[in-house]
Amino acid sequence: MRTHARRTIAGAAIVAFALIAAACGSGDDGGTIEGPTITIGSAGFSEAALVGEIYAQALEADGYQVERKLNTGTREIYAPALESGELDLIPEYTGSVLTFLGGTSTPDSDETYASLQVAWEPMGIEVLDYAPAQDKNGFVVTQATADELGLEKVSDLAAYNGTLILGGPPECPEREFCLKGLESVYGLEFAEFRPLDAGGPITVAALQGDEIQVGTMFTSSASIYANGFVLLDDDKGLQPAENLVPAVRSEIIEAYGDDFKESLNTVSAKLTTAELTSLNKFVEVDGEDPETVAAEWLKAIGVTE
Amino acid sequence: MISFLGEVAAWFGDSANWLGASGILNRLREHIQITVAATAVSTVVAIPPAVWLAHRRIGGTFVVAVVNIARAIPSFAIVVLFLPISIRLGLGIGFWPTFLALLFLAIPPMFTNAYTGVAGVDPDLVEASRGMGMTDREVLTKVELPMASPVILAAVRVAAVQVVATATLGALVGWGGLGRFIVDGFAVRDSVEVFAGALLVAGLAIVTELVLGTVEKHVVPATLRTRADGVESVVA
Numbered sequence: 419m420r421t422h423a424r425r426t427i428a429g430a431a432i433v434a435f436a437l438i439a440a441a442c443g444s445g446d447d448g449g450t451i452e453g454p455t456i457t458i459g460s461a462g463f464s465e466a467a468l469v470g471e472i473y474a475q476a477l478e479a480d481g482y483q484v485e486r487k488l489n490t491g492t493r494e495i496y497a498p499a500l501e502s503g504e505l506d507l508i509p510e511y512t513g514s515v516l517t518f519l520g521g522t523s524t525p526d527s528d529e530t531y532a533s534l535q536v537a538w539e540p541m542g543i544e545v546l547d548y549a550p551a552q553d554k555n556g557f558v559v560t561q562a563t564a565d566e567l568g569l570e571k572v573s574d575l576a577a578y579n580g581t582l583i584l585g586g587p588p589e590c591p592e593r594e595f596c597l598k599g600l601e602s603v604y605g606l607e608f609a610e611f612r613p614l615d616a617g618g619p620i621t622v623a624a625l626q627g628d629e630i631q632v633g634t635m636f637t638s639s640a641s642i643y644a645n646g647f648v649l650l651d652d653d654k655g656l657q658p659a660e661n662l663v664p665a666v667r668s669e670i671i672e673a674y675g676d677d678f679k680e681s682l683n684t685v686s687a688k689l690t691t692a693e694l695t696s697l698n699k700f701v702e703v704d705g706e707d708p709e710t711v712a713a714e715w716l717k718a719i720g721v722t723e
Numbered sequence: 724m725i726s727f728l729g730e731v732a733a734w735f736g737d738s739a740n741w742l743g744a745s746g747i748l749n750r751l752r753e754h755i756q757i758t759v760a761a762t763a764v765s766t767v768v769a770i771p772p773a774v775w776l777a778h779r780r781i782g783g784t785f786v787v788a789v790v791n792i793a794r795a796i797p798s799f800a801i802v803v804l805f806l807p808i809s810i811r812l813g814l815g816i817g818f819w820p821t822f823l824a825l826l827f828l829a830i831p832p833m834f835t836n837a838y839t840g841v842a843g844v845d846p847d848l849v850e851a852s853r854g855m856g857m858t859d860r861e862v863l864t865k866v867e868l869p870m871a872s873p874v875i876l877a878a879v880r881v882a883a884v885q886v887v888a889t890a891t892l893g894a895l896v897g898w899g900g901l902g903r904f905i906v907d908g909f910a911v912r913d914s915v916e917v918f919a920g921a922l923l924v925a926g927l928a929i930v931t932e933l934v935l936g937t938v939e940k941h942v943v944p945a946t947l948r949t950r951a952d953g954v955e956s957v958v959a
Contacts, residue, residue, distance in 0.1 A: 585897075588910035610744065613907055614897045619806070620816050624897060627815040 449481040453673045456482055459490035459505035464708070465553060465638060465698050469509040469662055469689075471712040473682060479722045480681045482674070493518050501541045503667060510665045512548055513658035525655035527552075531663070542668045546682050548661035549689035555595050555657055556637040557650045563631050564648040571651035572604055575632065579607040585621055585630030588613040596634060599656045608632070617641065638691055640699040662689060688719040730915045731922070740919075745903065747923065754900040754927060757890050761822055762883045765829035770875060773834045777841035777871075778863050787835050794831045801827050802892040821893030821900075828889055829882040836878030840871030873943045880935035887928045891920075901927065 456477060460470035467488040474484045487505060490496040497518065499505045512530045513523035519537040523530045531548050538545060559569055567578060575582065590596035591611055600606045614620045617635035622645060624630045635642055635649070637660075642649055664682045671678060697715055700706045716722045734740055741747045776782050802824040809820035844867050852866045868875075894902030904920025907913075 588903075588907040592911045612897065613894070613903065613910075614816070620897045623806075623810045623816045627810075627813075629815055629817070629897075 450483065451481040451674070453483070454506070454670060455485050456506045456670055457485045457487055457504070459496045459499060459508045460488045461493065461496065461508075462489045462491045464702055465694070466509055468697060468701055468708045468712060469694075471708050472685060472689075472716065473507060473509060473664060475709075475712050475716055476685045476721050477678075477681055479716065480677070482678070482681070500543060500665060500667065503669075506667045506670050508665050510545070510663050511553060511660040512545075512663050513554070513660045515665070517658070523658035525652075525657060525659055527659040527661050530659040531661065534663070538665065544666050544668050544671055546664045546666060546679050547686050548663040549686035549694075551638065551662045551689040551691045551694040552660045553636050553638040553662070553691075553694070554652075554660040556635055556639075556642075556652065557600075558625070558633050558635045558642055558647040559631060559650065560625055560628075561646050561648055569648065569650060571653040572600070572606075572656070573653050574650070575600075575606050576604060579605075580609055582608055582631040583610045583612055583629070584608040584632045584634075585612040585614045585624045586634035587616040590634060595657050603654050603656050638694045638698055640695065640702040643695050643699045644703045662686070662694070685716070685719075685721060688721075727915070727918075731919050734915050734919045745899075747904075750899055750901050750903055751923070751927070753898075754887070754890055754902075754924075757818070757822060757825065757893070757898075757900060758883060758886050758927075758931070761825035761829055761886050761890075762879065765826050765833055765882060765886075766879055768826070769830040769833035770837045770879075773837035774841050774863070774868065774871075774875075777838045778867060780842065782838075783842075787838055790831045790834045793827060798824070798828055798889045799892055799895075802889075802896060806896045816897035817893075818898055820896045821890060821898045824892070825886050825890060829886050832882050832885070833875075833878045836881075837871065837875045840874030840878075841867050843874075844870045869944050870947065873939070873947050876935075876939040876942060880932065880939065883931050883935055884928050887931050888924060891924050 458470050458474050458477075460466040470486070470488045474486055474488075477484050490499065490505065490508070493515065496505060496508055497515070500508055512527070512534050516523045516530055516534045516537060519534070521533045521537045523533070527548065531545070535545055557572055557575075559567075563569065567574070569575065584590075584597065584600075586596055590613070592598065594602075597608075597611055600608075612624065612630055614624055614630070614633075617633070617639050618641075621630075621633045621635065622641050625633045625647065626645070632650075633647075635647070637649060641647070664686065666678075666682075693715070697711055700711045701708050713722070739746075743749065776786060802821065805820040805824040805827070806816065809815065809823060812819075814820070814823075848866060848870070849862060852862050857865065890900050891902030891905060893900050894906035901920055901923045904923065905917050908916030908920060
C-alpha cells in the first residue's frame with residue numbers, strides 16, 4: 419500500500435503535503451497510511467455533516483489521516499473551497515451540484531451522475547460512486563389522509579383536483595420541481611397554496627393540524643419518519659436525481675489510488691434513502707451525537723469492527 | 724436605481740398583485756385585522772390593571788421593571804417562540820402564534836406607560852382633589868385618568884405602530900399579512916416585491932400613527948395636549 423501510494427504521487431506540493439502528513443503521522447500505530455491529510459467539509463446542515471462524518475470515520479478506519487471541517491456552509495462557500503484545495507472531500511447531491519455547475523440534471527441517477535463527472539473534471543474534482551440514498555424534494559401526506567383518499571403516488575392527487583391545500587416553501591409556486599411542475603407535469607390543481615417553510619416544523623404542524631393536506635419535505639427527512647407521514651411516489655419523475663456522492667480532489671485520488679476510492683465506495687453502496695432517513699432521525703429527532711450515529715452505522719454495515 | 728423604482732411602480736400598477744387571496748387588498752385586510760385585534764386586546768389586558776395598581780400606588784417601579792423585561796426579547800424570537808406554544812395549545816400555525824406574539828409585544832409598553840402616567844400625577848393635585856371632597860372613584864376618573872390620558876394614548880399609538888411593523892414576522896410562521904410580500908419575495912430573490920412589501924408596511928404604520936394621533940387630539944383635554952410628546956419620549 420505504501421509503495422503504491424508513493425508511486426502515484428505527482429507534484430511537489432503533494433510531496434510536501436505527504437512529508438508533513440508522514441511527519442505528523444510518525445509514531446502512530448502501524449495502520450496509518452502515509453500521504454496527504456484529507457480535509458473533509460460538508461454543507462451546513464445536519465444530514466450533510468452526518469454523511470461527512472461517516473466518510474471521515476470510514477477513512478480513519480482504513481488508516482487515512484483525516485481533518486474535519488464539517489458544516490462548512492453553503493455550496494457557494496464549500497464548492498470553491500474544494501476547487502482551491504482548502505477542502506479535499508465533501509458529500510454532495512448529484513442533481514443540485516450539477517445544476518450549480520451549470521449542467522442540466524434529470525430524474526435519471528446514472529445520467530445525472532455522468533453529466534456531473536464531466537462537469538467537475540476540469541476543476542480537478544472527481545466524484546466517486548454515488549449512493550442509492552437520495553435527498554430530493556418530495557410530497558407527503560399524513561397517514562390518515564393517505565388512507566382516506568387512497569394516496570400512494572403523486573399522480574393519485576389528480577383525482578382530488580381543486581379540493582386539497584398544498585403547503586411548501588414560499589418559492590414553491592415559482593419552481594419547476596414544486597407547484598409549477600405539479601401543475602404542468604402532473605396536471606394537478608390545488609384549492610390553495612400556503613407558503614410555509616422548507617419541510618420544517620411549520621409544515622409538520624400544518625399537516626398535523628390538517629391546515630394543509632399535502633406538504634413538501636425532503637425525501638430523507640427525519641420528520642417523515644418521526645411523524646409517520648406518507649411520502650408520495652414521484653411516479654412521473656418531476657424531481658431530478660439527488661444521489662449522495664463523495665466529491666474528491668483528483669490530487670488525493672492520485673496520491674492514494676484505488677484503495678482510497680474503495681473505502682468510500684463500500685460505504686456509499688450501503689447508504690440507501692431508508693438508512694439515511696433513519697440515521698437522520700437518530701440525530702435530528704432523538705438528539706444523538708452524529709459521531710456516535712456514524713460509528714454505530716459503520717459497525718452495523720461491517721466497515722468497522 | 725431609477726429603473727428599480729420603475730419596476731416597483733409597475734408592480735403596484737399590476738392589478739394581478741392587488742386581487743385574490745395573495746393580493747395586496749386581502750393582505751392589507753389581514754394585516755389591519757390582526758393589528759386592530761392585538762392592539763384592542765392588549766389595551767384591555769394592560770391598561771386597567773396598570774391604572775388600578777398605579778392609583779393604589781401598589782408595586783411601583785418593581786412591577787414596571789418586571790413587565791419591561793419582556794421588552795428586551797427580540798420580536799423575531801417572540802414570534803418563533805410562540806409557534807411551538809400555539810401548536811401545543813392546539814391553535815396551530817399562522818394567525819394564533821402571530822397574534823399571541825403581538826400581544827406579548829404590545830402589552831408591556833401600554834402597561835408601563837399607563838402605570839407611569841397615573842403614578843406620575845402630581846401628589847399635591849391628588850391631595851387637593853380629596854380635599855375638595857372627591858371620592859376615590861372621582862379622583863381616578865376626573866383627575867388621574869385625564870391627567871394621564873396623553874401618556875396612555877401615546878402608548879396605545881406607539882404600540883399599535885409597533886404591532887403593524889411586527890405583524891410582518893407572522894409570514895414566517897405561516898400567517899398572511901403584508902409580510903408575505905417580503906418573505907415570499909425574498910424566497911425567490913425578487914427585490915421588487917420585497918421593497919413593495921416594505922413600502923406597504925411602512926405606509927400602513929404611518930397611517931396608523933396619523934389616525935391614532937388624531938384620536939388623541941380629540942380625547943385628550945385641550946390643556947394637557949402639549950404634555951403628550953414630552954412624556955412619551957421619556958417613557959415609551
